[in-house]
Amino acid sequence: MNHQKMWGKEPYFGLGYEFDPQWYLSDRQKDLQERLVGVCHDVIRPEAIRCDETGEYPWKSIEALAELGLLGCIVPEKWGGKGENHVGLAMIAETITRYGCASTGVIYMMHMAGLAALLFRASGNAEILDLLGRLDSDVMIGSASFTDPETGGHFWYPKISSVRKTDKGWHVKKNASFTTSCGHAKWVVAQTTSPNFEWDYSDISDFLIYADEITAHPGQWDVMGMRATVSGPVEIDTELPDERMIGGPGDGAASNDEAVNAVAMILYGALYSGIAMGALDVTRRFTTRRRHAQYGQSVADYTTTHDVYGRCLTDTQASRLMLYALCQELDRATNDGDWTIYETDPDARVRTPFICWGIELKEKSCRVASEVADSMFHLFGGAAYSRRNEIERILRDSKAGWIMGPTNEIARGIVGRWGLLGYEAVDWWNQRVNEGQLNAELGKLDAEGKRAIIDRLEQELADEA
Numbered sequence: 001m002n003h004q005k006m007w008g009k010e011p012y013f014g015l016g017y018e019f020d021p022q023w024y025l026s027d028r029q030k031d032l033q034e035r036l037v038g039v040c041h042d043v044i045r046p047e048a049i050r051c052d053e054t055g056e057y058p059w060k061s062i063e064a065l066a067e068l069g070l071l072g073c074i075v076p077e078k079w080g081g082k083g084e085n086h087v088g089l090a091m092i093a094e095t096i097t098r099y100g101c102a103s104t105g106v107i108y109m110m111h112m113a114g115l116a117a118l119l120f121r122a123s124g125n126a127e128i129l130d131l132l133g134r135l136d137s138d139v140m141i142g143s144a145s146f147t148d149p150e151t152g153g154h155f156w157y158p159k160i161s162s163v164r165k166t167d168k169g170w171h172v173k174k175n176a177s178f179t180t181s182c183g184h185a186k187w188v189v190a191q192t193t194s195p196n197f198e199w200d201y202s203d204i205s206d207f208l209i210y211a212d213e214i215t216a217h218p219g220q221w222d223v224m225g226m227r228a229t230v231s232g233p234v235e236i237d238t239e240l241p242d243e244r245m246i247g248g249p250g251d252g253a254a255s256n257d258e259a260v261n262a263v264a265m266i267l268y269g270a271l272y273s274g275i276a277m278g279a280l281d282v283t284r285r286f287t288t289r290r291r292h293a294q295y296g297q298s299v300a301d302y303t304t305t306h307d308v309y310g311r312c313l314t315d316t317q318a319s320r321l322m323l324y325a326l327c328q329e330l331d332r333a334t335n336d337g338d339w340t341i342y343e344t345d346p347d348a349r350v351r352t353p354f355i356c357w358g359i360e361l362k363e364k365s366c367r368v369a370s371e372v373a374d375s376m377f378h379l380f381g382g383a384a385y386s387r388r389n390e391i392e393r394i395l396r397d398s399k400a401g402w403i404m405g406p407t408n409e410i411a412r413g414i415v416g417r418w419g420l421l422g423y424e425a426v427d428w429w430n431q432r433v434n435e436g437q438l439n440a441e442l443g444k445l446d447a448e449g450k451r452a453i454i455d456r457l458e459q460e461l462a463d464e465a
C-alpha cells in the first residue's frame with residue numbers, strides 16, 4: 001500500500017505515489033525522493049516562482065541540492081561521491097523539476113552532462129579527481145558548453161572552435177551560442193575540433209575550463225521560459241595546462257557516445273516527464289476546486305476534462321516508463337552506474353549501443369511535455385493566464401525541450417534514418433553520401449547542366465591536388 005505524499009504539512013495537491021513507477025526505486029532512493037520533495041516545498045518551488053519573475057539564477061536551490069549531496073551523486077564513492085545509478089539520477093532530476101523548478105532541472109542536467117565527460121576520463125587525471133571530490137562541499141556547479149552558433153541543434157559539431165598545442169599545454173578557442181549557468185558555472189566542459197584538425201568534424205576534443213577562463217554574456221538571456229537557467233552565449237580564448245584536456249586528442253566523439261549523450265538524453269527524459277507531471281499536478285489542484293454554480297459541479301467533473309486529462313496522463317506515463325526502463329538497462333550494462341569501469345578498460349563502450357534509444361526518449365518526453373502543458377493550460381480557462389496558478393510558467397518552460405539539441409526535428413531524423421536505413425545512415429557529421437538523393441538530383445540535369453558539374457568537380461580536384 002502506498003503511503004500519503006505530503007506537501008509541507010498538507011497532503012500533496014497533485015497525483016499521489018500510486019501514479020509513480022515506484023517499483024523501479026530502492027528503499028534508499030524512495031527515502032531520498034521524499035526528502036527532495038520536502039526541499040522542493042521549502043526552497044526550490046518558492047525560488048522557481050521568484051527567479052522566473054526576476055530572471056535571477058537560483059543559487060539558493062543549487063545550494064540546497066549540494067547540501068543533499070546531489071551535485072556529485074553519480075561520482076563513485078572511491079572518488080568522493082555517492083555512486084548513484086541511472087534510475088536514481090532520473091528520479092532526482094524528475095523530482096527537482098516536477099515539485100521544484102524546471103530551470104533548476106535544466107541547470108542540473110547540464111551540470112550532469114559535463115560531469116559525465118569528466119567521469120569518463122577521471123582515472124589518472126589529478127585535476128579532475130580534485131574537482132570531483134569537492135562538487136558538493138564547494139557547491140561546484142558546472143555546465144556543458146557545446147552548441148556552436150553555426151551548427152545549432154547538432155551540438156556535437158563544434159565548427160567555429162579550435163585548439164592548438166603550445167609549450168604550456170593547449171590554446172583553446174570556442175564560441176558557444178548557449179551555455180546554461182552562463183556567468184554562474186564554476187566550470188564547464190567545452191568541446192572543440194581536435195589539434196591538427198583536418199576537416200574531419202568527428203575528430204573532436206573536450207576541455208575542462210574554469211569560470212575565470214570564460215567570457216560569459218548572461219545579460220543576453222532575455223527569454224520567455226526557463227528564465228532562471230541563464231543560458232547565454234560564452235566565448236573561450238585561453239591557454240590551458242595539459243591535464244585540462246579530458247581524455248586524449250580526438251576522444252570527444254567517444255565521450256559523447258559513452259558519457260555525455262547517454263546522461264543528457266536520460267535527463268531530458270527525466271526533466272520533461274517532471275514538467276508534464278507538474279502540469280498534471282497543478283491542473284488536478286485547480287480543476288477539482290473550480291466550481292461552476294449553474295451545474296453545481298467542478299471542472300474536474302466534466303467528461304471532456306476526463307478525456308483530456310486521461311490522455312495526457314497516459315502519454316506522460318508512457319514516456320516515464322520508457323525513461324525508467326532505459327535507465328534500468330543502463331544500470332545493468334554499467335554494473336549499477338559504476339564510472340570506474342573505464343579505469344580498467346578505457347575502451348569499454350557499454351552505454352554507446354543505447355544512444356538512439358536515448359534520442360527516442362528525448363524526442364518523446366519533450367513532445368509529451370509540450371503537448372501536455374498545452375492541454376492542461378486550456379483546462380484552466382481564463383485562470384490559465386494568472387501567475388498565481390503556475391500553469392503559465394510550466395507552459396513557457398515546457399517549450400524548451402523540443403527546441404533543445406538535438407531538436408525534436410533532428411532527433412526524429414536520426415531515429416528515422418536509423419530505423420529505415422541502418423545506423424550508418426544516421427551520419428552524425430554529414431559524411432555519408434546519400435546516393436539516392438544525389439542520383440535523383442543528377443537525373444534532373446540536361447547535358448549542359450551535367451557538363452557544368454563535371455567542370456566544377458574537375459576544377460575542385462585540380463585545386464586539391
Ligand SMILES: Cc1cc2nc3c(=O)[nH]c(=O)nc-3n(C[C@H](O)[C@H](O)[C@H](O)COP(=O)(O)OP(=O)(O)OC[C@H]3O[C@@H](n4cnc5c(N)ncnc54)[C@H](O)[C@@H]3O)c2cc1C
Pocket residue numbers: 106110143144145146147148149151152153154155176177178179180181226229231400403404405406407408409410413
Ligand atoms: C533553455 C536552453 C538551455 C540550453 N543550454 C545549453 C547548454 O548548456 N549547452 C549547450 O551546448 N547548448 C545549450 N542549449 C542549446 C540547445 O541545446 C540547442 O542546440 C539549441 O536550442 C538549438 O540550436 P539553434 O537555436 O541554433 O537551432 P537550429 O539548429 O538553427 O534550428 C532551427 C530549426 O531548424 C531545424 N533543423 C535544424 N537542423 C535540421 C535538420 N537536419 N533537419 C530538420 N530540421 C532541422 C530545427 O529543428 C529548428 O526547427 C540550450 C538551449 C535552450 C533553449
